[in-house]
Amino acid sequence: MEAVLRNLAGTAELLAVAGRSGVVEQWDEQTLSRAFDWARYCEHVFTRFHNNPGMRRIMEKQLQLTNQSLQAVFPAYTDVSFSDLSQCQHLLLVGLLSNPELPSSIMKILFDSMSPADTKQGEYQDVSSLCSRIIQCKSACKVLSPLTDVSAVGADAEVQGAMLMEELAALLSQSSEACRAEHFLDSVLQGCDGAAHHFCLVIAAALLTTTNSAAQTASQDFxxxxxxxxHSELQHMCSTLPATLLIDLSKRHLKFRDAYCSVLKNWASDMEYSISDGEWVQTSTNQTSVSFQRLTEHFLALLEACPSLREGVVKELNVLKISDGDFDVRGLSVWGDLLSIINK
Known part of the structure; x- marks a missing residue:
């Protein structure tokens, strides 16, 4: 575990150097390849541990310490969060291309259009033509963009979400019991094992698809x-999707808004105050790991976007706070601490 934490810290430092240091002027192709190897390593770490609350909490603390150190070295440094590890290669590439000290030799390697461009996504064993492959994908999206609205979920999820809605509508029209449609969704979920985040994006895209018929509306309700x-998939959606996307879903669907709010209250009820850490932490190993700070950010964003929720939520939190003893001392009631932040 110590080695993993050292590697995480080292990769965060690597990202900072790549984007903000003149050291990259000395980089060659071998250095560039090693850098992307480390970025892929961190993406693997995210995939391996993002559903493990205990491990995730330890890694988040390590990244927090590393971020503090880097802030003292690099002005306007942007923190690297645990979630950022899922797109570490992308962060590395953006950092390099944004660094004015990046030598032309490295730029040429990244944009080399003579290298084969048939490497499968996620398998950049050779970083040559990496940018050219990305440009090809973006060009295809540009050509296809009139076919779909711009979405925060990405082109792949947008298309798959629309296809999911079409298939659901077809199944629901053939079966009044809807058992085939439910079996279909269960099968899709099982088939996405190991790609849970992408599955959440597909679900979000499907729910945000513009409905033009009663059949499409029924498919979204189903x-x-x-x-x-x-429950586990819903919690995973709420913990991994961007807050802006969750707010869009909450505004579009009352059912999702209420379910989202219930998930937040469930997370809070599972927290206990850690004297050693000086903060509320989740206790259940079955829960998706969410910090108290992130929990409050979710609550504030939801209540700001859906003002009609505020009165009911505040009233419910007050009742829960009273059941804990109605103390106004930090650390005695998670509901009281939530209320103090919301009421600010």
């Missing part, structure tokens, strides 16, 4: 009901 029964 998907929402199914999602509410899949």
């Amino acid at each position: 998907l929402l009901d199914w999602l509410q029964r899949k």
